[in-house]
Amino acid sequence: MNLGHKLFIGFGIVIALMVLILVYTYINYDNQTKAVDDNLSSTEIIQESNSILISLLNMETGARGYAISGTSEFLEPFYEGREEYLEHFSRLQELAKNKEYIEGNLKTLNKRYEKWYEWETAQIIANREKVNAGLFSMEDIVAIVNSQVGKKEMDAIRNIINNVIDAEQNTLNSRYDNLKKAERKTGYVMTFGGFLTALLSIGISLFTALTVSRPVKLLIQATENIKDQKYEEQVRLVGDKELNLLINRFNEMQAMIKYREEQLNIKNEALKAQMAEVNEATKLKSQFLANMSHELRTPLNSIIGFTNRVIKKSGESLPPTQQENLLIVREEANHLLELINNLLDYSKIEAGKMEVHPESFNLLKVIDEVYQMTKTLAEGQNLNYRQDSYTKEDIPIKSDRMKIKQILINLLSNAFKYSEKGTVALSVEKKESLYYIRVKDEGVGISEEDIGHIFDEFRQVDGSYTRKVGGTGLGLSITKKFVEMLGGKIEVCSTLGEGSCFTVILPDDIENNEIQSEMQKDENSSLTYKKKIVCVDDDPNIQRLYKQYLSEYEFETIALTGREDVMERINEICPDAILLDIMLPYKDGWEILSELKNNNHTKNIPVIMASVLSEKNLAYRMKADEYLIKPVTQEELVETIMRTIRKKQGIDVLVGDDDENFLNLMGQFLKEESMPYRLAKDGEAVIQEMLFKKPDVLILDIMMPKKDGFTVIEEIRNRESIKDTPIIVVTAKDLTNKEKEELHERTSIIIQKSAVMMDTVMETLVKRIKEKFENA
Numbered sequence: 001m002n003l004g005h006k007l008f009i010g011f012g013i014v015i016a017l018m019v020l021i022l023v024y025t026y027i028n029y030d031n032q033t034k035a036v037d038d039n040l041s042s043t044e045i046i047q048e049s050n051s052i053l054i055s056l057l058n059m060e061t062g063a064r065g066y067a068i069s070g071t072s073e074f075l076e077p078f079y080e081g082r083e084e085y086l087e088h089f090s091r092l093q094e095l096a097k098n099k100e101y102i103e104g105n106l107k108t109l110n111k112r113y114e115k116w117y118e119w120e121t122a123q124i125i126a127n128r129e130k131v132n133a134g135l136f137s138m139e140d141i142v143a144i145v146n147s148q149v150g151k152k153e154m155d156a157i158r159n160i161i162n163n164v165i166d167a168e169q170n171t172l173n174s175r176y177d178n179l180k181k182a183e184r185k186t187g188y189v190m191t192f193g194g195f196l197t198a199l200l201s202i203g204i205s206l207f208t209a210l211t212v213s214r215p216v217k218l219l220i221q222a223t224e225n226i227k228d229q230k231y232e233e234q235v236r237l238v239g240d241k242e243l244n245l246l247i248n249r250f251n252e253m254q255a256m257i258k259y260r261e262e263q264l265n266i267k268n269e270a271l272k273a274q275m276a277e278v279n280e281a282t283k284l285k286s287q288f289l290a291n292m293s294h295e296l297r298t299p300l301n302s303i304i305g306f307t308n309r310v311i312k313k314s315g316e317s318l319p320p321t322q323q324e325n326l327l328i329v330r331e332e333a334n335h336l337l338e339l340i341n342n343l344l345d346y347s348k349i350e351a352g353k354m355e356v357h358p359e360s361f362n363l364l365k366v367i368d369e370v371y372q373m374t375k376t377l378a379e380g381q382n383l384n385y386r387q388d389s390y391t392k393e394d395i396p397i398k399s400d401r402m403k404i405k406q407i408l409i410n411l412l413s414n415a416f417k418y419s420e421k422g423t424v425a426l427s428v429e430k431k432e433s434l435y436y437i438r439v440k441d442e443g444v445g446i447s448e449e450d451i452g453h454i455f456d457e458f459r460q461v462d463g464s465y466t467r468k469v470g471g472t473g474l475g476l477s478i479t480k481k482f483v484e485m486l487g488g489k490i491e492v493c494s495t496l497g498e499g500s501c502f503t504v505i506l507p508d509d510i511e512n513n514e515i516q517s518e519m520q521k522d523e524n525s526s527l528t529y530k531k532k533i534v535c536v537d538d539d540p541n542i543q544r545l546y547k548q549y550l551s552e553y554e555f556e557t558i559a560l561t562g563r564e565d566v567m568e569r570i571n572e573i574c575p576d577a578i579l580l581d582i583m584l585p586y587k588d589g590w591e592i593l594s595e596l597k598n599n600n601h602t603k604n605i606p607v608i609m610a611s612v613l614s615e616k617n618l619a620y621r622m623k624a625d626e627y628l629i630k631p632v633t634q635e636e637l638v639e640t641i642m643r644t645i646r647k648k649q650g651i652d653v654l655v656g657d658d659d660e661n662f663l664n665l666m667g668q669f670l671k672e673e674s675m676p677y678r679l680a681k682d683g684e685a686v687i688q689e690m691l692f693k694k695p696d697v698l699i700l701d702i703m704m705p706k707k708d709g710f711t712v713i714e715e716i717r718n719r720e721s722i723k724d725t726p727i728i729v730v731t732a733k734d735l736t737n738k739e740k741e742e743l744h745e746r747t748s749i750i751i752q753k754s755a756v757m758m759d760t761v762m763e764t765l766v767k768r769i770k771e772k773f774e775n776a
């Protein structure tokens with residue numbers, strides 16, 4: 001019998017016992033109520049009988065009084081007594097219904113009464129009237145009374161009534177005895193039954209406590225032990241089979257947790273040891289770097305100093321070739337010094353020795369100084385160099401002056417290094433409590449593929465230009481670290497062949513943590529890539545509407561009214577598309593469109609004209625990408641923007657595969673098809689790339705290190721920002737039917753890789769991607 005059955009039977013007995021007691025008590029109560037009713041009727045019978053006795057006494061007394069006195073007043077109680085007698089007698093008859101014994105007595109009583117009444121009226125009252133009339137003497141009356149006829153009758157009547165009273169009194173008494181007995185019995189039953197029920201309930205409670213509560217308590221205690229990492233004590237078995245099963249499972253689980261924790265501890269220890277080694281190695285590396293840099297810097301300074309001296313003092317007297325040689329020595333030595341300085345900075349940052357020295361100063365002055373210092377860099381190159389500020393007044397800031405200088409010099413020297421033509425602009429702007437310092441150039445630019453890595457240490461873009469100009473690949477990573485130390489962040493926007501714009505955002509007070517946390521928030525939210533749409537329209541209501549429409553679709557809208565320098569703002573923002581009204585306050589939309597399309601920087605940004613005017617043909621002739629007639633619906637707007645961006649930018653493809661050959665091949669194919677692409681070597685890298693920027697399509701291998709394709713798909717589908725990315729699975733794995741089914745449910749296309757037909761696979765793939773997007 002299991003625990004449930006035992007408890008069921010126990011509680012069943014208790015309930016049955018309670019029902020029995022209840023039924024018994026109810027029956028007894030009913031009987032007692034009836035007995036009380038009967039008692040009431042008996043008491044009434046006795047009362048009525050006594051009333052009859054009183055009425056008779058009144059009649060008798062009246063008749064005697066009249067017999068003695070002859071005064072008619074004495075007859076009044078006699079006749080009144082008769083009235084009362086009749087009344088009580090009839091009530092008694094009513095009460096005695098169904099009581100045969102009393103009914104019999106009443107019949108006899110009435111007969112005798114009538115006889116007595118007749119005798120009293122005929123013999124006593126009538127003859128006394130005759131005495132009053134002088135026809136009879138008092139002696140005759142006395143003789144009649146002395147005959148005792150009346151008395152005998154009355155005695156008999158009284159006997160009958162007393163019998164009735166006695167009989168009823170007896171019944172009353174015996175009923176009372178019965179009631180007492182029944183009451184006592186009920187008391188016994190309730191006490192005994194209640195006691196039994198209580199005893200049983202205690203038994204069941206004890207049983208439950210012993211069989212259920214105790215083991216549960218033990219289990220709770222055991223979970224506490226697990227929480228405190230005490231695994232030795234196992235939970236003891238109890239009598240019940242089911243509970244034992246649970247306890248056994250629990251003990252197994254505890255053993256498993258213990259085993260896993262031990263394993264984890266071993267791994268943690270190993271990891272700690274490794275970490276210590278790594279830290280030690282890093283420390284040694286930094287120390288080595290610092291020592292080496294120092295050792296190298298000293299002789300280098302001498303080399304530069306002496307070379308400068310030689311060039312200055314006797315340069316002109318040297319033959320031209322020697323003169324050139326010396327200039328090369330100086331240039332190379334300067335380059336080496338820069339490299340060493342960078343290494344020294346880097347090692348200081350790494351070792352946590354780089355300190356921030358906050359002070360209050362005028363940011364505009366520092367920018368001016370940097371501008372003057374770097375002016376020489378532009379000389380000799382075919383470059384314009386410009387400096388702009390939002391104000392001519394002082395710009396107060398609390399930060400590290402030297403670091404800001406170094407940040408700007410790094411960015412500017414890159415701008416000059418990577419530009420052969422165009423303009424380099426250094427500008428500053430203020431938004432709320434943040435300063436936006438921009439270094440913008442029109443140089444070689446950075447490809448989308450490389451832009452994510454330029455801040456990595458020792459990372460240089462692999463290209464002939466970079467090789468030509470040289471460098472360490474440390475400048476930007478140091479710059480980024482400096483900016484972060486100042487509580488700010490750095491952003492970059494660049495187009496290959498068209499130029500770059502680096503923006504350093506700094507708080508006006510380095511000690512103001514609120515800004516830092518605000519920027520942190522910003523950074524987190526920028527994990528999901530939003531396409532930027534610039535909306536140029538002077539009607540604030542339209543702007544509000546555009547914002548509402550587009551914010552639902554992962555677009556970031558930037559509103560321009562047309563009063564500002566639209567071209568400059570667009571240059572800074574580098575939007576993914578522009579929504580342009582025609583009737584604007586300063587320049588009209590046509591003018592802006594023509595400027596956008598004639599500027600190398602902006603000509604590729606899709607422009608969608610939106611106006612109440614119907615000028616579609618003119619717009620297309622002026623190279624607008626799309627034309628919308630206002631009012632525009634949300635669907636129309638979103639659909640048009642998406643279509644134009646896709647048309648302009650091609651399809652952004654992310655390829656995830658651990659096979660480098662396949663990645664290379666895919667890269668070449670996608671390049672030939674002029675599709676922007678990114679490559680990821682394992683599952684984890686795929687997710688990271690996707691979160692950095694959502695691709696238009698993901699080409700995914702199934703067997704990969706770190707995270708396999710199935711896990712990657714699962715993670716993608718669970719993340720709101722990327723879950724709808726189309727996925728094309730390309731795999732060499734022989735998929736089982738179940739796997740195929742699972743993949744078909746969650747992906748768009750599955751293509752099997754085969755070494756022999758790799759080219760064909762690639763072509764099919766590219767074709768499929770194109771088809772898919774042209775149909776979309």
Ligand code: ADP
Binds near residue numbers: 473476
């Ligand atoms: P480097 O010493 O090579 O300049 P940096 O860390 O300063 O190292 O820059 C890393 C890479 O970023 C450079 O190799 C270069 O390809 C790219 N880069 C930096 N600034 C610019 C720029 N203004 N224009 C184009 N490319 C740039």
